[in-house]
Amino acid sequence: MSFNTFGHLFRFTSFGESHGAAIGCVVDGCPPRIPLEAAEIQVHLDKRRPGQSRFTTQRQEPDAVKIMSGVFSDDRTGGQVTTGTPIMLLIENVDQRSKDYSDIRDKYRPGHAGYTYDVKYGVQDYRGGGRASARETAARVAAGAIARKIVPGLSVRGALVQMGPHKIDRSRWDWNEVDNNPFFCPDPVQAKFFESYLDGVRKSGSSVGAVIEVVAEGVPAGLGAPVYAKLDAELAAALMGINAVKGVEIGDGFDTAIMAGEDNADEMRIGNDNKPVFLSNHAGGILGGISTGQAIVARFAVKPTSSILNPRKTVDRYGNDTEVVTKGRHDPCVGIRAVPIGEAMVACVLADHYLMHRAQVGEGTAWPFAPGR
Amino acid sequence: MSFNTFGHLFRFTSFGESHGAAIGCVVDGCPPRIPLEAAEIQVHLDKRRPGQSRFTTQRQEPDAVKIMSGVFSDDRTGGQVTTGTPIMLLIENVDQRSKDYSDIRDKYRPGHAGYTYDVKYGVQDYRGGGRASARETAARVAAGAIARKIVPGLSVRGALVQMGPHKIDRSRWDWNEVDNNPFFCPDPVQAKFFESYLDGVRKSGSSVGAVIEVVAEGVPAGLGAPVYAKLDAELAAALMGINAVKGVEIGDGFDTAIMAGEDNADEMRIGNDNKPVFLSNHAGGILGGISTGQAIVARFAVKPTSSILNPRKTVDRYGNDTEVVTKGRHDPCVGIRAVPIGEAMVACVLADHYLMHRAQVGEGTAWPFAPGR
Amino acid sequence: MSFNTFGHLFRFTSFGESHGAAIGCVVDGCPPRIPLEAAEIQVHLDKRRPGQSRFTTQRQEPDAVKIMSGVFSDDRTGGQVTTGTPIMLLIENVDQRSKDYSDIRDKYRPGHAGYTYDVKYGVQDYRGGGRASARETAARVAAGAIARKIVPGLSVRGALVQMGPHKIDRSRWDWNEVDNNPFFCPDPVQAKFFESYLDGVRKSGSSVGAVIEVVAEGVPAGLGAPVYAKLDAELAAALMGINAVKGVEIGDGFDTAIMAGEDNADEMRIGNDNKPVFLSNHAGGILGGISTGQAIVARFAVKPTSSILNPRKTVDRYGNDTEVVTKGRHDPCVGIRAVPIGEAMVACVLADHYLMHRAQVGEGTAWPFAPGR
């Protein structure tokens, strides 16, 4: 993880600005001979794509991905497969609406990265947020679509579990509902409520935050590279690195602070297949930075969009007090579109650690359930 | 951050097990000609050191650090200084109490890393937790003591702000109180209460979690390497990678999810010295993954120690159901000793990014407050 | 340096196959506010471009580079400048001549990477050498063009100093001659001879090797990161990693093995500007892995193209003995086009270490010529 490259062995390097010619990434380290078609990537990009409901920005971007390298197909491969060489994924920008940027060119919008990019680099492509735009996350979703194919049997799913102060009712959790509403919400009742709630937020020119939960199932036990590339540490970096994220939890997260030791620790029993089973999952599938084999559960908080219609106090680039209003196309709740992004980042971390584990320990299980080992 | 190395340019590699000969680390990439005496490191180790009150484990470890390389002193250097070469810090283990490990040798303690280390590696030094022991964190504190000296004017301080369900009263926050109680608690009233509360927990054979807050002041604006080595992403990894941590927040953290956009974004004004000032700090000093120049505020949740006296259901290494009781010396609230560790990790991230920023942008400020730039 | 990424801080990740849609790279870590136009990159690509004389492959590739991200221009920047974000450089493949690959599809050409790619990955894009094609080196030349702009005052020049058994006469070395012949040869007399010599090689259907020398002037003293990122070690990797390179030397290289200690060590004197000068440069500008301030001199040997018209014994993919003839468009001496590639790799290493040095030591010189330091 350095600069614009994510990952150790399964790694991707992203590029592009919101209003430049294109965005995309180079995925490196992917195992060879994995079947891969652009359509498999596109399905995930389509979930993140803006302009699909009145609750996300009205920018119209098809986000059509092209695989520019790293795959091959002939009559011996039986369809297009990865070759082990870098996979370049290109997404051309289409709707870089020509607009007047004179306002935000020189004024810093509170809560935006424009100020810090300018302080750091002394120059920035301010159009639409430039490199700091959430548009960059399309590259992550594309890379994540490849990552999903690396760990056999892996399933990574995300859901919005809170919008503003309103949490879902977990007793109504139904994964099938996630695709039935524009919020990726697993609780159909609360999803209905979110419609009117977010309409109100949107019409008032304001915005609101959210909490997203990502669950990974089918994760083999043993993934993680202690002590400083612990699986939970890497997930925390992956999720905190998503635009606008301000908090990350694994398992019971901050609630563990109020728990007693005997309530927090997940007890074990031998299951029907003679493998250990856990009687609960407060740990969120990770102990000591290594996966337990249970579902990995991570949550992250997304702050409200700072691009709002209400005027805010700020300064300009030349040292003057001023006010700013954001007029562009924006999301009243950016947390919604963070769901497929969170899934992608979790998938990338797991694929990376799957390869890291295979490197150090090999493919055979190290599982110790045998006397004499 | 990979395996046992932390950091990009300012990096340390730690080694050692709880009951082995020694623990320590090699600090690499440290700038040359920084005055450095072992005593400066020892002062931080002493804060983390066990056995200082009845509220931490009774293991007696002096944690005396030796600088084995990377420093030099002659009449031209005016005292011992770093040379730019690797600094090896050695802490010998003293109190590896000889005890009977037959119980935990084969039984997995719920909530412990023993199970996952065994699943991953097929072997482990189980004595006292081996490599997964919190003892490893002494190496982090030692490295952090050096990191603190790299960023001019940097101050990194931590405090315990919640124990179990009991939060401190922030209106009583007094940094001077932190060293006046065994909890690193900045609220003297709550600190008093924690004494009796934790005595009760301890005597009941149970344990309890905590929340720690770390505040870094004097951080230059502009630190952070977007997009995948964002300052907040790196802090999240650093803190989530501390033993027993299950959640991390920057600034208002999870509370931002319930905020409206206009309440969350920190407004700006030009201050008396013609530099921008922020009117609030919901962002915790980071925007777009880059420091704003405000105080950086991070919080993390520490789960309750899973080593408790009460018997728990578990399995053994050979596939049998069984029960386990942890008899060793343990902390009723491991969160307490996490305070100096959290400080150290934050200091290491900031030192690392100070060097990373200097590499890419140079020493002169890129600050744009001048017409024509 | 891992997989398809080169460099630590100034780093580029290349992608693309010989006969795919495009090749290119993402340059990351570039300092901001460096003026950069595509034409500055194109001039170097044009030197490497095939089909410019009868002595290089007749493939017709314009190698037109597009800067797809990482630059910005408005009335405040005074022309296009880098922004500190990833610079994606795209070179579309134009002349992927449709041909019959049935022969090389299944037969391994001796001396080619086709065999090892197949053994490693079990699949490959064999068209034109795929990822192992020298075509990938265009990405290096493009990245190198940016690297050249990072170290102030840096000049990196290369020359062909030997073709087959024929060395140049160093007493006739004239940098101005390098661009006056199709061989990048600094000796005009030998360049004339090379014409007829290589014509003979070409017409005989054979090929021949070469030795290239790269000289970097204006390198500040102090660059290099001992012990395992020594400047010479990194140059060795950079040059040995160019296709078909089998040997690398710094300074007097293998000749130092036959020298006596007093002949090899470069003596020093204080020069007119009170700075030390060296009385010779056997070391090639590097001592202990750190630049001395003298010119850095590196040489590398390029093996003869293995793609030749004469039939060779080989095996096919299915375990049968067979023969193979390479019919495609090829270079009779690939070493020629290695000159701009060698320059690029040296420039990238120096830019990278310039940033690495600035990170650890800062911008001020650490030069100790002052009593009391």
Add this chain to the structure above:
Amino acid sequence: MSFNTFGHLFRFTSFGESHGAAIGCVVDGCPPRIPLEAAEIQVHLDKRRPGQSRFTTQRQEPDAVKIMSGVFSDDRTGGQVTTGTPIMLLIENVDQRSKDYSDIRDKYRPGHAGYTYDVKYGVQDYRGGGRASARETAARVAAGAIARKIVPGLSVRGALVQMGPHKIDRSRWDWNEVDNNPFFCPDPVQAKFFESYLDGVRKSGSSVGAVIEVVAEGVPAGLGAPVYAKLDAELAAALMGINAVKGVEIGDGFDTAIMAGEDNADEMRIGNDNKPVFLSNHAGGILGGISTGQAIVARFAVKPTSSILNPRKTVDRYGNDTEVVTKGRHDPCVGIRAVPIGEAMVACVLADHYLMHRAQVGEGTAWPFAPGR
């Protein structure tokens, strides 16, 4: 490879100065459950150890290595094994002879790293060369001893093939002779000659260079990570990074420059076991940066020690012309002791790439000798 860490997945970080308390390294990423005793490391250190004949420095260092972490032994492991955690190897310095350094403290010895370390860092531990001393290479040999155990069936052997201008006669090559003379020379006749030759060099107060060849057998085909972590590029960095090395070759190296294409490319035939065999090994076991399965052959040139008794012109730290004579204990031919070091570096690169390959491609062979793949 950065600063003082070598390797990607199998990596070691070395520390220590020539006349400090200790030297050593932390080996990270080693697979678990590999039997490992200190004695297995010691046998290689003993080969590199100084003071074993009149042809190496008379410094008396036992170079006794202690394994401080990362191994475990109980009745289930059947002897001491690696645990997958960091292995710290400690070698205490014993013979840091107290001497008068006033001469070299301020004067730069021509050909030494003292000048460049001072220019870079502004300070250095000059005693015995400090960090730039060949003493650091003991850490490499120790790490290499572990690396040798990672690749099943791997054999890495080195030999001195040239001293000064005198090459060995390859027709007399006998690996068994290497341990029968103080030069690691496989040609017993030439070894005899070297005795008198080097005695003459030593008595004249001069020094001489050498060429070392390292041969690795049992290397699986398919190792190497193109394009920028090619196996040959990594070997080049590993060997060029050894103190005093100025040139590196793979296979026929610089001789390939004078070869014709048909002479250089190694032809293939199907062998008796239905696996491909090569009819020659000009490539030195590597094509396209990936191992072919043949023996890997690398050579490197070691310059003559610059520490000689004859006075040399130089400057001092304060800007004055002066002369310097090196009086300490030194090697008349440092190339001799470079043999075990070269072996170690090659073993480390191969172990690293063995793990890297396993990560990306898995343990099963990707060998394509089957119709339909």
